[in-house]
Amino acid sequence: MSLQVVANFRVIDESSDWIVVDKPAPLIVHPANRKPEPTLLGGIEQLLAYEIENGGCPAMVNRLDRDTSGLVIVAKHTAAARALGMIFERREVEKEYLAIVLGWPETEEWECRAPILRAGEIGPSPIWVRQIVHPAGRDCQTRFCVEQRFERGEGRFALVRCFPGTGRMHQLRVHLAHSSHPILGDKLYSGDGSEYLAWMEHGWTPDLQQRLLLPRHALHAAKLALPWHGRRIEWQADLPGDFAGFMAGQPYCETSGVITWSRHDN
DSSP, rough: OOOOOOOOOEEEEEEESSEEEEOOOBSEEEEEEEESBBBBBHHHHHHTTTHTTTTOOESSSSSOOTEEEEOOOOOOHHHHHHHHHHHHHHOEEEEEEEEESSOOOSSSSSEEOOOEEEEEGGGGHHHHHTTEEEEEOOOOOEEEEEEEEEEEEEEEEEEEEEEEESTTTTHHHHHHTTTTTTBBBBTTSSSSSHHHHHHHHOSSSHHHHHHHHHSOOEEEEEEEEEEETTTEEEEOOOOOOHHHHTTTTTOOOOOOOEEEEEESOO
């Protein structure tokens, strides 16, 4: 069974130097080596057609996984891309994510400093991108805070706010799984990765729906803040509809449609 989801990305804010958008899941940021599909970059290029005609060169400053929703900042020209890139490199950006996790954490706040690396660096791994906690890994730090606890027929869940101190690949997903509270719907880290392999081979199936409950991992880039031309700018993206629906006890319903986009939040 194939899965198609209606997904609309919208513009949160815009200047002559950048545009900030709220990217939905499962919209991919850049073209992949698979079948042709809509991408955030393609949508941005259409939105900024006039700027591109006049020398603009859109560039993604931060990136999100296909299944991660939330804030992405796109530079409109090379000078802005360079300046924003330096701000991110100097770690002057404040980032906050929201995640729905399995189970109820024992404490309201905690920190994870477990180092991580790619599993294939220390042994055979059928999933090239899968990361693991390992003493030989790179330093990694994330702070977590429970926002809300709730229950459904399937069990207990919590909405957790995540504050990454570093920016390693899949850091939040690995640290939450290491904390015994993996992210809802995470094909890679809810277990041993077998769900991901099954999804790659067969697509979204009733069996995966029963095991994972959501067709994407419940991770959302909710806040970005950074210094720009002498002032601090902050952007926030509302809780996605699938998060809100799950927290309200609604069952997941498959829909079909086309990925579209809008420059203005009407």
